[in-house]
Structure formats: structure tokens, C-alpha cells
Amino acid sequence: MNALLHxxxxxxxxxxxxxxxxxVIVITLVTCWRLVQDPTKNxxxxxxxxxxDPYQIAYLRxxxxxxxxxxxxxxxxxxxxQVNEQSISQVPNHPDVSQLxxxxxxVFDKLSSxxxxxxxxxxxxxxxxxxxxxxxxxxQNEQLLYASxxxxxxxxxxxxxxxxxxxxxxxxxxxxxxxxxxxxxFLIANGVLSIIFLLWFVSRxxxxxxxxxxxxxxxxxxxxxxxxxxxxxxxxxxxYNLLVALFGIEALAGTSYDSYYKAFFPxxxxxxxxxxxxxxxxxxxxxxxxxxxxxxxxxxxxxxxGGCGGCGGS
Numbered sequence: 001m002n003a004l005l006h007x008x009x010x011x012x013x014x015x016x017x018x019x020x021x022x023x024v025i026v027i028t029l030v031t032c033w034r035l036v037q038d039p040t041k042n043x044x045x046x047x048x049x050x051x052x053d054p055y056q057i058a059y060l061r062x063x064x065x066x067x068x069x070x071x072x073x074x075x076x077x078x079x080x081x082q083v084n085e086q087s088i089s090q091v092p093n094h095p096d097v098s099q100l101x102x103x104x105x106x107v108f109d110k111l112s113s114x115x116x117x118x119x120x121x122x123x124x125x126x127x128x129x130x131x132x133x134x135x136x137x138x139x140q141n142e143q144l145l146y147a148s149x150x151x152x153x154x155x156x157x158x159x160x161x162x163x164x165x166x167x168x169x170x171x172x173x174x175x176x177x178x179x180x181x182x183x184x185x186f187l188i189a190n191g192v193l194s195i196i197f198l199l200w201f202v203s204r205x206x207x208x209x210x211x212x213x214x215x216x217x218x219x220x221x222x223x224x225x226x227x228x229x230x231x232x233x234x235x236x237x238x239x240y241n242l243l244v245a246l247f248g249i250e251a252l253a254g255t256s257y258d259s260y261y262k263a264f265f266p267x268x269x270x271x272x273x274x275x276x277x278x279x280x281x282x283x284x285x286x287x288x289x290x291x292x293x294x295x296x297x298x299x300x301x302x303x304x305x306g307g308c309g310g311c312g313g314s
Contacts, residue, residue: 009168010175017172018186025165025194029201032161036202037150040143040211048222051238055103058245059135060144060216063207066245067132068124071107073244073252075100076260077237080108083259086266089114103131117263144212146205158202162195220246230255 012020058066072088075081080094090111097105110127111120139145169191176184208216226243229235231254235243243251252261 009172012172014176014181014183018190021169021172021187021190024168025190028161028164029194029198032157032198032202035157036154038146038210039150040209043143043211045211045215045218046142046144048219052219052242054238054241054245055131056135056138057216057219057242059132060139060208060212061245062248063136064125064128064132065121066248067103067128067135068107068121069249070241070245071104071128072120072124073249073257073260074237074241075104075108076257077240080104081111083117083263084114085259086117086263087114088117088120088263103128106131117260121264139212143209144215145207146209146212151203151205154202154205158199161198165191165194165198227251 009017009020054070055067058070060066062069072081076083076088078095079091080097080100081088082091088111090108097108100108106127107124110123115123136145140147169187173184173187176182176187206213223242223246226235226239227247229239230243230251240257249261249264252258253265255261
């Protein structure tokens with residue numbers, strides 16, 4: 001018992017122990033960082049195929065939601081579904097459903113009635129779970145996803161590190177309180193904050209492995225031309241699906257399928273007002289300035305009244 005109360009650590013002066021404790025914390029954090037696993041960092045990347053599977057890429061990027069988005073959009077492009085403002089529904093005179101792939105048929109059947117875009121995405125995601133498992137297994141075999149066993153190891157490393165920090169700090173805290181020393185706020189703060197940071201670090205992992213992240217970046221760089229093609233040319237159904245798989249439905253903004261983008265991201269009131277204001281400003285201004293605009297009948301009308309208010313005195 002005496003050895004617990006009197007030893008180099010227990011008898012260490014407060015500032016000296018804090019310096020020692022901070023050193024232990026730093027060493028523990030660095031060690032845990034080095035032990036956190038991702039064995040794919042030095043692995044070569046898979047070859048990029050000329051025509052990659054959009055569904056597989058969609059799962060790589062956004063998991064189930066990505067596949068559901070590609071399936072929904074594919075059905076819209078091919079005329080099976082239609083977008084009406086912020087709702088999605090089946091086209092009454094749609095093509096023969098026998099031409100659909102099983103995953104697309106599942107989504108189409110699920111959307112038997114009109115629903116909002118977000119509800120449609122949720123229904124589609126719910127209907128494709130079985131297919132997602134197959135894509136997940138394939139990507140796991142290629143080590144493009146972060147394996148669950150790696151994450152389990154990381155959590156164990158983090159818990160051991162947290163226990164070291166907690167045990168040392170708690171021991172010194174009890175010794176200090178037993179000796180009537182209560183200026184322990186910095187000691188507690190150091191221990192608590194470092195443990196929180198450590199557990200956050202070991203638990204924050206993307207669903208992608210390092211290899212998967214780099215591979216996805218290479219795919220996006222290889223097919224980045226699709227974003228330009230969708231706005232200024234007429235891509236094929238495959239190109240459209242690959243675009244959504246790689247960059248999400250945000251890439252459809254400003255294309256011929258802008259309505260699908262707006263179904264999920266409707267213009268906000270502030271943006272609408274801003275556009276109208278800019279449009280009013282441009283219509284009421286000309287190369288000769290406001291003076292010439294107000295001399296015309298257009299500025300005397302109600303449509304330009306607010307925009308040329310500065311000329312009202314003429």
C-alpha cells in the first residue's frame with residue numbers, strides 16, 4: 001500500500017507530472033495512429049475499364065443511396081418514370097417492363113404511386129438491398145472498401161490507448177485529492193480531451209479503403225468529360241448513368257435533366273429573389289446608363305419602376 005502512495009509518479013511535483021502526462025499522451029496517440037490499419041495503402045490500383053459498371057461505381061461512391069439514384073435516373077431517361085416538379089411517378093404509357101434489368105424492375109414496381117423525390121429514393125433504396133450485398137462483396141474482395149475486421153482492430157487499439165491515458169491520469173488524480181490538492185483541472189481536461197480525440201480518431205473511417213478512395217478519384221478524373229458532355233451534347237443512357245454514379249445527381253444541374261436535380265434540390269426563396277433582382281437590374285440597365293433607359297417607355301412601366309428608381313426625378 002505504501003508503494004502505491006509513495007513512488008516516483010505519486011511523489012512527482014504537479015507541473016513535472018503534467019509534463020510527464022502530456023508526454024505519455026503524445027506517445028500513446030502517435031502509437032495508436034501508427035497501429036491503425038489500412039493495409040491497402042501500398043497496393044496497386046485496379047485497371048479502369050472502358051465501360052465500368054455504373055451500379056458498382058455508385059455503390060463505391062455512395063453505397064445503397066448511390067445505386068438507388070442511378071436506378072431511378074435510368075428509369076427516367078428510358079421513359080419508365082417521370083418527374084413532375086418535386087414528385088416522381090410512373091409514366092402511364094411506359095415501355096415494356098420486360099426490357100428492364102432485375103434491379104431496375106424492383107425499383108419500378110416499388111414506385112407504383114406518385115411520391116416525392118426523397119420518398120422515391122428511400123423506397124428505391126429499400127428495394128435493392130439484395131443487389132447491394134452482391135456489389136459490396138465484390139468491392140470487398142477487391143479491397144476497395146474498408147473491411148470490418150480492420151475497424152474492429154482500430155477500436156481495440158483505441159480502447160487500449162484510452163485505458164492507458166485514463167489509468168495514469170486517474171491514479172495521479174486520486175493521489176492529489178488524497179493529499180488535499182484540488183488544483184487538478186488541467187489534469188482532468190488533458191485526460192478527457194485526449195481520450196475523446198483518440199476514440200474519435202479510431203472510429204472515424206470512411207466506408208472506402210485508401211485504395212478505394214484513390215481508385216474513385218482516378219475514375220472521376222478519367223470520366224470528368226461527362227460533365228461537359230451532359231450540358232452541351234447528347235450523352236447515351238450509359239453515359240448519363242455513369243455521370244450520376246461518379247458525381248451524384250448534382251452533376252445534372254444545368255443539363256436537360258435539370259428537373260431531376262431540382263426535385264431533390266429545389267431553388268430556395270433567397271436564390272429565386274436574387275435571380276429576379278439580377279434579371280430586373282439587367283433589363284433596366286443599358287450601355288448608355290440609367291438615364292437613357294428612363295427616357296424610354298419601358299422604364300416608365302411598372303416592370304422597371306423599382307430598377308430605375310434613381311431616375312425618378314427626371
